[in-house]
Amino acid sequence: MRANRSLIWFGLGDLREFEYAYRMPELPEVECVRQGILAEFLGQKIVQVWSRDTGNLLDQKSLSLQKMKSAVLHSVERRGKYLRWITSDFQLIAHLGMTGVWSANAERQKHTRVEFRFENGTWLSYTDPRQFGYLCVIPSSESHARWMALGPDAIGTEWSGVHLWKETRSSRVEIKVFLMDQNHVAGIGNIYASEALFAARVHPQRCAQSLTRAECNSIVRHTKKIMMLSIHNRGTTFSDYRLTNGKGGAFQGFLKVFQKPGKPCPRCRNPISQIVQGGRSTFFCEECQGGK
């Protein structure tokens, strides 16, 4: 595992304390990947496409990855955790799933699935051991159902406290599960859901429609703040993604409760609780996040 860490694009600090971070890219990590791809490949022309074992990654409606040959990369957009490559003729919708990694000029390895070779000799490869990722090539003119169905981006202005308040009025879903539904708001995953609710002092099992306007405002404000801080701090970790040298460490400093069961709450010293919601681990402080 450690040998592969040099390929990690979104540095998440000292992985000795946070082994699972790299498996779960959320909005900030995907945004860093987007910026990394743009910085290196914007305006470049793909001259060769190589792929292997993409059966579980490719959408059934996807055109062949070979369609990307001769395409010039015009831009890369992000919505939530999805990336959308805009090229001259085709678009590529991509999701990293759990273990997807885009790497620039990295050697082909066991689970490398796709390689785009560019005219200037550089290349971009996609590696995904568990194949939970997603790739879909369609003509530029077509719209993509999954992409279109996504809720407003979590760091965009469209997602506001008012928006969350209105959306939650008719929902009896637990708020943590609600926040992770990408069709309500796009980009929040397991890490940020726990962290944002902790920051906002809202119990993760609260029924969505029980939230007050003030609590909705607080959740949205803290989610954006935490995500922006994370993106902003990628500087160290992103450009210096060789985490094996021990440098970096920007991200784990944000984590107050995630993956810290039993450790003292940074606010009140009460031990952090761990529960399962919707099949996923939630971490929170029973003492200072109120009641259900």
Add this chain to the structure above:
DNA sequence: ACGCCCTCCTGTTGGC
């Protein structure tokens, strides 16, 4: 529209 469960997959972990 909800709430639950299942599927995909493989590296890691924990029990014996």
Add this chain to the structure above:
DNA sequence: TGCCAACAGGAGGGCG
């Protein structure tokens, strides 16, 4: 020390 089952987890899909 070694083996193997259980586990994790984003997201879509199916079912009642």
